[in-house]
Amino acid sequence: MRIEHVAIWVENIDVMRKFYEHYFEAEVSGLYENPKNQFKSYFLTFQDKTRLEIMQQATVTQRVDNKHLGWAHLAFSVGNRVNVDELTRRLIEDGFVCQNGPRITGDGYYESVIEDPEGNLIEITE
Incomplete structure (x- = not known):
């Protein structure tokens, strides 16, 4: 068994598509629209063929707050510490918020935590 894909509601689908395409090398399907x-x-x-569905709908407009039950973050493994440092540096230089790291966490991971354009947390791990 495997997870086929994970989906997330977004406010600006084009900004989010470009973010994941540019920084995480995602290949993007054609836009599906249901007018x-x-x-x-x-x-x-x-x-690795993992898929993320980004979705936008006119009636889905609000986030409750930054701390809520449900998914907490999305984690990307970039292979090694040098890649964690490099991608984190690029994201910070491009104006994205880095909440912490790069650092070794209490459970032994080397990671940084950044916010995507809509404030969703992304862990960048080795």
Whole structure:
């Protein structure tokens, strides 16, 4: 058994698509649109064939707050500490918020935690 894909609601589907395409080398499917439901989505496929669906719908407009039950973050393994440092540096230089790291966590991971364009947490691990 494997997870086929994970989906996330987004406010600006094009900004989010470009973010994951540029920094995490996602291949992007064609845009799916359902005008009747005012729904749009892209599937983003990463190097190991893991997929993330980003979805936008006119009626989905609010985040409750930054601490809520449910998914907490998305983690990307970039292979080694040098790659963690490099990608984190690029993201910071491009204006993205780094919440912490790069650092060794209490459970032994080398990681940094950044925010994507809409404030969702992304762990970058070795």
